[in-house]
Amino acid sequence: MHDKSVRIHSDVVAQAARDALIRRGVTIQDIAEIVYEMQLVYNDGLTLEHCVNSVERVLRKREVQHALLVGVELDELAEKKLLSSPLQQIVESDEGLFGVDETIALGSVFTYGSIAVTTFGHLDKQKIGIIKKLDTEPGQRVNTFLDDLVCSIAASAASRIAHSMRDLEEDGGTFADIEPQQLGPKPKNNEL
Template sequence: MKPTGLYSRDEMLELNIQTLKERTVTVEEIAEVAYRQQAKWSDQVSMADCIDSVEKILSLRDVFHILQLGAEIDRLTDAGLFKGPIQDILKIDLGMFGIDELFGLELAGLYGTIGKTNFGDIDVNKPLVIDRLNGEGKHGGMCHTFMDDIVGALAAAASTRVAQMLNEIEAHKDPNVEEIKLDLDV
């Protein structure tokens, strides 16, 4: 019998995608943020690589734990199930709270210092889906105190993973072999 609480990478991926959908976010929206962030630095970035990177990251155990806990905190906040001042702090996404950013930094940090730097950029500029989530939470809609930071961190990690893949491809090019270009118009 399978121990409770243990999930395969495929199961974690599927559960994370389902949880994101419940919190009104798609893999493609996260990938679009990653694509826009990384495309500033390289014209070799593809949306397909960004989607693949988001999915790979969503299958990681630490990411699973962060995303599931953060989504549950937001859900419980929506339901008004916290007591005392923490309910209000979470509901209004108090700027001085900062614990939600710790979730984001931890997730993005799985991809090193650059992952954290990318998260900082996304957290400050709030592109696309992150802006939507942040706005909804601050204007009385669904609580996204944790989800906006988790989604931003997922995009930052995916952006960093794509950059690492591109650098790896570049590192394997042999500088002693001249590229041959074919003229197919003959």
């Protein structure tokens, strides 16, 4: 049962999720580049800056932050050999039939609609940009959860851009007409 007395402020959670990503070697720029590469052909006037803002906005969602905190924690525990057996071996070896890594990533992708889900599946197989780097990092590195989380954030940010393009087209505009910041986070808190 929920104990309200130990509540963490959402700004703390947001910052921790962001820190986790950076600590594991993934920048907002890295993810934005995947989004840009996927969406450029469909969206006139789209710049990398728009994609950076869309990624920033995705990172403001609670579901995304919580998924990041859990996934990176499990990767780091596995790296330090601190998980119990056989979970340690399953995570460490990036067992193909494990599935909990995809499930956690899917939980936050779902909040961006079914187009985000198919884009996630595509990225998970194609492994472009930083995703490929994470998947093939040598040595003791464990990125079992992280690579799926990055796919999830990129797919979500791409889905936001596809939906925004549609609204722009209806108004007779393109991405050239809007400031990148319009795709970015709102000034305060999570979405009301």
